[in-house]
Amino acid sequence: MDQRYDAVAETIRIEGTRILATLIRTVGDVQLAEDAVQEATLAALGAWPVTGVPPEPRAWLTVTARRKAIDIIRREQARAGKERDGSELIELTTTKELEADDVVQDDLLRLIFTCCHPALSPPTRVALALRTLCGLSSAQIAGVLLTTEIATTKRLTRARQKIAAARIPYRVPTEAELPDRLPAVCAVIHSLYTAGHAPVEGEAAYDVDVCAEAIRLGELLHSLLPDQPMPSAVLALLLLTEARRPARLDEHGEVVTLDLQDRGRWDADLIARGVALLNDSLQRSNRQADAYQLQAAIAAEHDRVPGYTATDWREIQRLYGLLVEIAPSPAAQLGQVVATAETGDVTSALAQLDAVPRSPRWHAIRGELLARQGRYAEAVPELDEALASAPANHPERAHRERRRALFRRHAAEQSRAAEHPPTS
Structure with missing residues (x-):
């Protein structure tokens, strides 16, 4: 029975938004449409696990949602003691084929x-x-x-x-x-x-x-x-980011950082299309980049090189600098901090970080930067802060816990070395 409910939930998730969009157009009322789709969903959850998912689930849900909308309108009319505009009922009760x-x-x-x-x-x-x-x-x-x-x-x-x-x-x-x-x-x-x-x-x-x-x-x-540069840039950014998703976790479901990812698992077709969309977008804007174009350009810099060591971090640092200028945000600032550190200038990166609002990711980045300088005892509390609000059983939490454990071991080793310096 659980598997049947899972199948129902999956079908409703896929079709629900499309049905809602169509019903909002029909009734012109977001709340009414949401209530009707919700009632149709409950009806499906009650019927489909017993009868099975129908051959045309969207048609079933659309018809049921329309009927539920009629019921809601009539209930409201009865409560108000007066008739509403009848056009909603006419539109909803009209028999028509499912929209293409x-x-x-x-x-x-x-x-x-x-x-x-x-x-x-x-x-x-x-x-x-x-x-x-x-x-x-x-x-x-x-x-x-x-x-x-x-x-x-x-x-x-x-x-x-x-x-x-x-x-x-x-x-x-x-x-x-x-x-x-x-x-x-x-x-x-x-x-x-x-x-x-x-x-x-x-x-x-x-x-x-x-x-x-x-x-x-x-x-x-x-x-x-298709001729507007901004939608092309947004789609390019999404595709260039999505291309790396298959390599973000290993076979055990653990986070794999960018430097260790198997780039053979990246989607080359998505990368090619994302780069093409970005280039087209830049041409249409006379190469005057907006925030989405800059973010897509950063993603493209990561995606187009064969390995992590070939990454042009100075170019990424430059692009983040432009992004911070035209669309400042904590996310853009943190990206700039990481890029600065990757060029080898960890001291400047830590100074930049001081100007960024604090967040769990802020603490995680600071911990990593302190560890690069061998300041493991200082890095551990930063990971503690990063973990304070992390969701339980989340892969990112597990990754940070592993990093904190590593920093603790190094800090303990440094402490023992300081207590027992080598004798000549």
């Missing part, structure tokens, strides 16, 4: 652009998109946005209310509206990939499904706007 894939894709793009309307604040756009496009929980979104679960829930509620009250149109904007909307759309897709590439909770080093969904949406955006 290209229509579903259009619905998804409309949903992305709706989430990224300029009337919503940037954090709200990301939160709403991560909820509707990926189904992330409020707790997961709070982790990505570095806020609380309660604040995230309130933000999502206000966003839905604002979309309904302001009658924000559910459509891809006109060409004249794109400049105000496109950066937010790209930020959402990049944030979605980041949520999968480095999950804030759980026991997995990455979420393959979330990463795949972000790439799929990146492909959709690029196909909609």
